[in-house]
Amino acid sequence: METIKNEVAVMFSGGIDSLLCAVLLQEQFEKVHLMTFDKGFLELGIRNNLRNVEKLKALFGNEKIIHNIVDIKFIFKSIAFEKFWKSFRIYGSEVAWCVACRISMNIGALIYALENNLKAYADGSNREQVPSKEYLAGTAENYPSVVQKLKDFASQYYVDFLTPAYEFGPRDKKRKKLKEIGLEIDYLSLDKAKNLKGLLTREVFSRSQPMCLSGWLIHWRRNLLGIPVKHDETKTMEFVSRKLLRVIPSLIREYFQRKDIAIQEMIRQRKSFLL
Numbered sequence: 001m002e003t004i005k006n007e008v009a010v011m012f013s014g015g016i017d018s019l020l021c022a023v024l025l026q027e028q029f030e031k032v033h034l035m036t037f038d039k040g041f042l043e044l045g046i047r048n049n050l051r052n053v054e055k056l057k058a059l060f061g062n063e064k065i066i067h068n069i070v071d072i073k074f075i076f077k078s079i080a081f082e083k084f085w086k087s088f089r090i091y092g093s094e095v096a097w098c099v100a101c102r103i104s105m106n107i108g109a110l111i112y113a114l115e116n117n118l119k120a121y122a123d124g125s126n127r128e129q130v131p132s133k134e135y136l137a138g139t140a141e142n143y144p145s146v147v148q149k150l151k152d153f154a155s156q157y158y159v160d161f162l163t164p165a166y167e168f169g170p171r172d173k174k175r176k177k178l179k180e181i182g183l184e185i186d187y188l189s190l191d192k193a194k195n196l197k198g199l200l201t202r203e204v205f206s207r208s209q210p211m212c213l214s215g216w217l218i219h220w221r222r223n224l225l226g227i228p229v230k231h232d233e234t235k236t237m238e239f240v241s242r243k244l245l246r247v248i249p250s251l252i253r254e255y256f257q258r259k260d261i262a263i264q265e266m267i268r269q270r271k272s273f274l275l
Contacts, residue, residue, distance in 0.1 A: 002117060003273060004117055004118070004119050004270060004273050004274065005030070005031070005116075005117050005118055005119060006029055006030045006119055007029050007030055007031040007032070007033065007116075007118045007119060007120075008025050008028075008029040008031075008032055008033065008113075008118060008119065008120045008121060008122055008162065009033040009035050009109050009112050009113050009116070009118055009120075009121040009122070010022050010025060010032055010033065010034050010035065010121070010122050010123070011035055011037070011105050011106070011108075011109050011121070011122065011123040011124070012034035012035055012036050012049065012053075012067070013036065013049065013124070013209040013210060014036075014048060014049025014052050014053075014186060014208045014209035014210075015124065015186055015188075015189050015208075015209045016124075016171065016174045016175060016178060016185060016186070016189040017123075017124025017125075017126050017165045017174070018123070018124040018209075019052060019178055019183055020124070020164070020165045020168060020174050020177065020178065021122050021123070021124055021162075021164050021165055022034060022056055022065070023056075023177070023178070023181065023183075024164045024165070024168075025122060025162070025164060026056075026060045026064060026065070029119070029120070030064075031063070031064055031065075031066060032056075032060075032064060032065055032066070033066045033067075033068065033112070033116070033118065034053060034056070034065065034066065034067040034068070035068055035070050035108070035109055035112060035121075036049060036067070036068070036069050036070070036210070037069075037070050037071075037072050037104075037105050037108055038069055038070065038071050038072065038073070039072055039073060039076040039101065039104060039105075040071075040073040040076065041076070041214055043210050043211070043212055043213065043214070044210065044211040044213060045207055045209075045210050045211050046069060046210045047069070048186075048207040048208055048209055048210055048211070049208055049209050049210070050067075051184055051208065052183055052184050052208055053065070053067045055182060055183055055184070056183070059181060059182070068112075070108055070112060072104055072105065072107075072108040074255075075104045075107055075108050075111075075251065076100075076101065076104040078247060078251050079100045079103055079104045079107070079243055079247060079248070079251075080096070080097060080100035080101060080104060084096055084097070084100075087100070087239065090235075090239075091232075091235050091236070091238075091239045092229075092230065092232075092235070093218045094139070094140055094218060094229050094231070095140055095235065095236050095239050096239075097214065097215070097218045098139060098140070098141065098215055098218055099140050099141050099146075099236060099239060099240065100239075100243070101214075101215070102123075102141040103141075103150075103240060103243055103244075103248075105123070106123065106150050106161070107248055107251065107252070109121040109122075109123070110154055110157065110159055110161070110252070111252060111255055113159045114157060114159060114252075114256075114263075114266060114270075115256075115259075115261075118159075119159070119160060120159060120160035120161070120162050121154070121159065121160075121161060121162070122161070122162040122163065122164060123161075123163060124163075124165050125141065125142050125147050125163040125165065125166050126142060126163075126165045126166050126168070127142070127144070127166050127167060128169075128170060128171060129142045130142045130143055130144070131143070131229075131231035131233075138231070140231050140233070140236040141236075143233050143236060143237070145233060145237050146233075146236060146237060146240055147163055147166065149237065149240055149241065149244065150240070150244075151163075153244050153248075156267075157252075157267055157270070158267060158270035158271050158273075158274050159270070171189075175189070175190075184208045185208065186207055186208035186209045187207055187208075188207075188209075189208075189209075
């Protein structure tokens with residue numbers, strides 16, 4: 001095994017948080033691998049972010065910025081599809097589907113980092129979108145406890161999970177920084193309405209990130225009727241912990257077995273390089 005590369009994989013939708021991650025992390029790492037995920041379910045415009053990918057390459061160099069569309073259907077199926085209705089009854093739709101989707105992307109990025117011998121991977125988790133009484137449109141995967149749990153899990157494989165946008169500040173500050181260097185801001189990242197009226201505009205078809213129809217349907221009560229999502233950090237943590245304990249280790253092991261790679265030996269070698 002070669003020395004671990006000072007490179008990072010970014011879970012890249014093209015929204016303001018993942019864009020900001022790419023901009024911030026290119027200062028720290030020799031290469032930034034942008035990963036746009038194909039989970040294979042009700043997702044349109046998976047290549048919508050290519051304009052910003054080209055702009056990032058123009059800003060920081062073709063060799064610095066690498067973009068891949070990564071198929072994670074097998075991960076998403078294991079984490080979200082299997083036992084979905086049981087999870088739905090216990091934890092609610094957002095956790096059973098949207099949090100499961102985020103975990104799937106996280107594990108896809110972890111596998112990519114391991115397979116390509118990268119030091120780290122990152123996503124656009126941010127404190128501003130933590131659910132609260134003041135911010136009912138927040139999403140449960142941004143809870144600090146969930147983010148830390150995923151960081152702890154990645155550390156078992158001697159991979160750093162980074163969240164550079166988490167404490168960066170409000171969305172206006174992010175948009176300002178990105179606009180200053182000439183990057184496009186996606187329609188919904190401009191905080192336009194996510195209700196039906198907000199989507200029935202000409203602008204919505206000129207997107208800078210994929211359109212997740214399944215997520216919109218999961219939140220249909222909020223989007224159509226204005227009924228806020230009920231969040232429960234304890235239940236969210238229970239769901240994430242169960243997946244990390246009972247499903248994901250075997251998923252990672254089986255993936256590398258199919259490639260005839262001994263994951264425990266890989267972990268041992270990463271440990272020897274990093275410690």
